[in-house]
Amino acid sequence: MRANYIYNFSYVSNENESYFTYLVNDPSIISGFVMDISGQIQQLSWKESAKQWNLFWSQPRTQCEVYAFCGPFGICNQQSLPFCSCLKGFQVTSSDSWNLSDFSAGCARKTSLQCGNDSLANGKRDKFWEMPNMKLPDHPQTVAVGSSSECESTCLNNCFCTAYAYGDHCSIWIGDLLNLQQLTSADTNGGTLYLKLAASELSSKEITVGIVLVRDFQL
Structure with a gap:
């Protein structure tokens, strides 16, 4: 203008x-x-x-700068096509809309969180998935804690907390994650986001181990 x-x-x-x-x-x-x-x-x-x-x-100049372009729990990457994908542990909410390049409905969680109930999911508590070099989501809440472990514990014990980040201070996110963007390795403005997932989403493949017992018989 x-x-x-x-x-x-x-x-x-x-x-x-x-x-x-x-x-x-x-x-x-x-x-x-x-x-x-x-x-x-x-x-x-x-x-x-x-x-x-x-x-x-x-x-905005790029698609990833459009507010909530990838919807809740979607991640935008300007270097890939399509620009949007779902976070680990999440799946597309509306495949029809997604195929038409309308990503606004975002993604939904595959497995419900444990949310402090140790009687479920074999007693395994929820865990966090580390996501480095991210443009952090909008609407964080600042929590007064003294360490990253305290920040993690705050999010873990809050059933409505979906992610946290710890830098100069502790930030947690309640509810939907919006405007999350994967930055390039050359971009130093990113942070590390820790996404809360059900333990089953992060468990390693089960390995079946066979045990052979040999009995020593005396003649």
């Missing part, structure tokens, strides 16, 4: 009304703004020679 742009912008705000308008400087330019299912607002211009619309400008 700088001066001498393709459009002349005008914003009016007073005690009676507030509105925004724009007029095209060059009437030969066919252009418009669109917001589609991607969540981005896009400015398109018509290229007559190619008989197609060209993307001129978009905001």
Whole structure:
């Protein structure tokens, strides 16, 4: 919206009304703004020679910056196609929507959490899955604790806590995780997220061990 742009912008705000308008400087330019299912607002211009619309400008600049683009418990990765995938221990909520590139319904947990009830799942408590180099989810809650182990324990003992992170302070997340993004190894702005999962989601494969007993007979 700088001066001498393709459009002349005008914003009016007073005690009676507030509105925004724009007029095209060059009437030969066919252009418009669109917001589609991607969540981005896009400015398109018509290229007559190619008989197609060209993307001129978009905001947010990348899909992973669109709020809740991958839905609850979805993880966005700008380096992969499709951009969205489900966190470990979760599965797609709506396959039909997902196949149409509508990821907003997100993912659902495969196995319910133990949630402090040691009588279930063979008495195994919930565990945490380490996820390094992540753009952490929105809406964290800060907890006053003195160590990472205390932070972990706080989340583990709260049935509504779904993840935690410990850096300069302890952050926990209650309920859905939104806007989680996998960063590249070159991006140093990430943190490590610890995702709470049912113990069965993290258990190693069972190994059956056979024991042969040899009895020493005396003649």
